[in-house]
Amino acid sequence: MNIARTALLSAFALATGSATAATVLEYDTTGTCATEFDRMRFDGLYARIDQTMQDTRMSTIFDDGEQLMHMLMHDSRNVMTMESDDDAIEFQSDVGKSTLFFAANQTRALTGMDTNQLMEQARATQAAACPELAQMGFADPDYADAAARCAQTMQSAAADGGANRADSIGALIAQGGRERDAAGRAAPPPAAGTAWSTTRVERDGRSETIAGIDCEVKTTRRGDTVLLEECVARLDTLGLDPSPMRRIERIVSIGEGMSAGVSEVYPDMDPERDQPASLPLRRTCYADGKQTGTATLRIRRDVELAADVFDIPKGYTPFDAELPDTHGIDSMDVDALLQQRR
Secondary structure, rough: OOHHHHHHHHHHHHOOOOOOOEEEEEEEEEOOOOOOOOEEEEEOOOOEEEEEEEEEEEEEEEOOOOEEEEEEEEOEEEEEEEEHHHHHHHHHHHHHHHHHHHHHHHHHHHOOOOOOHHHHHHHHHHHHHHHHHOOOOOOOOOOOHHHHHHHHHHHHHHOOHHHHHHHHHHHHHOOOOOOOOOOOOOOOOOOOOOOOOOEEOOOOOEEEEOOOEEEEEEEEEEOOOOEEEEEEEEEHOOOHHHHHHHEEEEEEHHHHHHHHHHHHHHHHHHHOOOOOOOOEEEEEEEEEOEEEEEEEEEEEEEEEEOOOOOOEEEOOEEEEOOOOOOOOOOOOOOHHHHHHOO
């Protein structure tokens, strides 16, 4: 850490008033309705995003003074620190793209299949065990939860099988999973070359005003079934003060920069990439055509935060993201891949 720089920033904070009021964006949720984040907090040069993904709690702290970001995994009590200046973000983007190419080359050498073929085969196996995944794409809003449930189903089958774990999972796949229709038929397998997304987003020009902010209504459907209905507002219409606005714009820039390399390889991964940055003011979630819950964004200003909210908690241990080992493929499940090739 640059001591002189830190001292200068501290002096600046004292001169401008260290008790600057913070801004908080958070979702009030009823029922079950997942959101991209639970809470964002902004104060001066700091921002913190708290998220829950498939019951995993995590936070990211952005320090724009030091140009660092700290990713906290609360369940495992780990932290990963990365530089967040433009050069570092571009480097991470290049690493992501290079890692995909490296994995693709290793996959082709080992299995004779390219990455897309291997992904499709994995999806077919997954859908055979969990028929609800058969018509979903990786980028669909309901895919992550369905995949998590499928993983639990397969873990349960493996545990029930004791020493014959592979046979138990194989039997589950052979019977087409546990979810069948009244006639005992499993869902059809996914079509070859299933798209990243099997849903469509409809914008019919409707708009609403929520808490004094104008928003555009959009609906995500698969066929005639509604998955999500949202009223989204552009970031520049949220009425944020200049400081939190700069922080949130920087966070968006970091996210776009880090994912640029992967998006170049898989351009269909984000169907909404050409839309301006926005946030849902209200989200209504559905499952099996029935509403499961709602989430409404609340913006609070002049909030007094705990003094340590932007600190790394005590007892969190560092972990580093390692680059692929170009001398081997120890991190790959060789037996599984060879079995797929057969």
